[in-house]
Amino acid sequence: MTARRESPLGDDWIPTHQCNTELRMEILSDLPFFRPLAQEAISRINRQFVERGYEAGDFIYMAGRKAQRLFVVADGYVKLMRHTLRGKDVMLDILAQGEFFGSIASANSDSYPETAQAQTPVCTLSISSSAFRAILEEHPTTALKVMDTMAARLQEAQEMVRQLSAYSVEQRIAHVLLRLGNKAGEDREMGRLIRLPLSRSDLASLAGTTPATTSRVMSAWQEQEVIQSGRKWIAIQDQAFLSSLE
């Protein structure tokens, strides 16, 4: 029934398991919270970060483990998940370059409440929580920036709560696609292309539903030419339509 579609994935998918060393400074100084610092301070901070590459699917840390490091995504995409007893995972977020995760507060719960897994090949920079706290004590404006980011994340989580409480599955999937589009989309002739290997099951767990339902909703949208998708990509053709659902 569905017409043959050309995959828009080029062969310019360069897995970067290893961070390009020259990029480290660039990435760190581009972080919203380090940006205002002097180059010299950043290079001192840079020395405290450790880099590490992961294959797609590798676990960066697991829920319940001792939480003692803060990570920054240098390249690739990382997914954060919570598990439930009966193996039903909930994906909380998917993080792109420049976003941080892991433990800031060595204080409160000293174990990671979520699992972090590489969704694509990933390179991270990481630092011990205590070293990071020392940096924040030394640079109060940086601490304020970090707080701003956390406030934004909290808003987003609360927005998710609202959606799960009050919106239909269709509305939630629309919201997830729009959000992914903003985070990882590239504008092309065919619409906004999201080049991420997200299975129906991944999307389902982001939207709080099941793979089968996700598939049904997305098939209907393909019929209506709202979106197009393959197994490792999604293109949003009619953004306005998705936005209008909310």
Add this chain to the structure above:
Amino acid sequence: MTARRESPLGDDWIPTHQCNTELRMEILSDLPFFRPLAQEAISRINRQFVERGYEAGDFIYMAGRKAQRLFVVADGYVKLMRHTLRGKDVMLDILAQGEFFGSIASANSDSYPETAQAQTPVCTLSISSSAFRAILEEHPTTALKVMDTMAARLQEAQEMVRQLSAYSVEQRIAHVLLRLGNKAGEDREMGRLIRLPLSRSDLASLAGTTPATTSRVMSAWQEQEVIQSGRKWIAIQDQAFLSSLE
């Protein structure tokens, strides 16, 4: 059918629309993030806070308004809500003495994303966001403490997301009651008493369900002597049972 129950509400319900002025210092210096500061610093900070009383039901601020103040609950309970188009509110949290709300970050979104309403008579202390940020720049350890609190809130919101995605209504209501018990419960012979005027509709919006369903679930639990409740109080008799549902 239900046996006549004695209300456990004494007449010691003292509405404190106005903060007791002597309590201000005590409340502020008891805040987890000011606690380590010298008495002298706290008293300087104290002078920057403004106090204000509200009747139950009063709005402290509404979603969408310009966000420029940070509030601390000095007395009473405050509920935070998000609204949806079709008037279906979602209660994000209910805050007790010593918890803060409002805007920390003057930076990102400059309007409140949620509405804050007095659930009981309430007294707040508030400060402009920018003054608060100035305090944080001056006292970096305080900033770290605030970050810890924010991290804990974020965890809680993400936990809520997980529950809404993966748990049944019954499990979620159990969780809400347990959480309220921890936050506002007093241990009595009858069990843990929550003396808060929460309607079925309030509970429903905390658990992401409807008043009718909440009523059904709670009626069943009353039959089984797991809880008891009146219109302005709930007592948890069998905490273990509720915990076991998760």
Add this chain to the structure above:
DNA sequence: CGCGATATTGACCTGAGTCAATATACGTGG
């Protein structure tokens, strides 16, 4: 004591979950 707001309960309905059979996309090796 009586009234209005809130809660309870029943009857009914439907969105979305489950399970399972089939089809399709993409990576691999020939």
Add this chain to the structure above:
DNA sequence: CCACGTATATTGACTCAGGTCAATATCGCG
């Protein structure tokens, strides 16, 4: 570069938790 095999996606049939609507009962206030 094509063909094949496997993991993933699609789709249908069925079920049911929980939503909706509405009638009735209760609480606690004035």
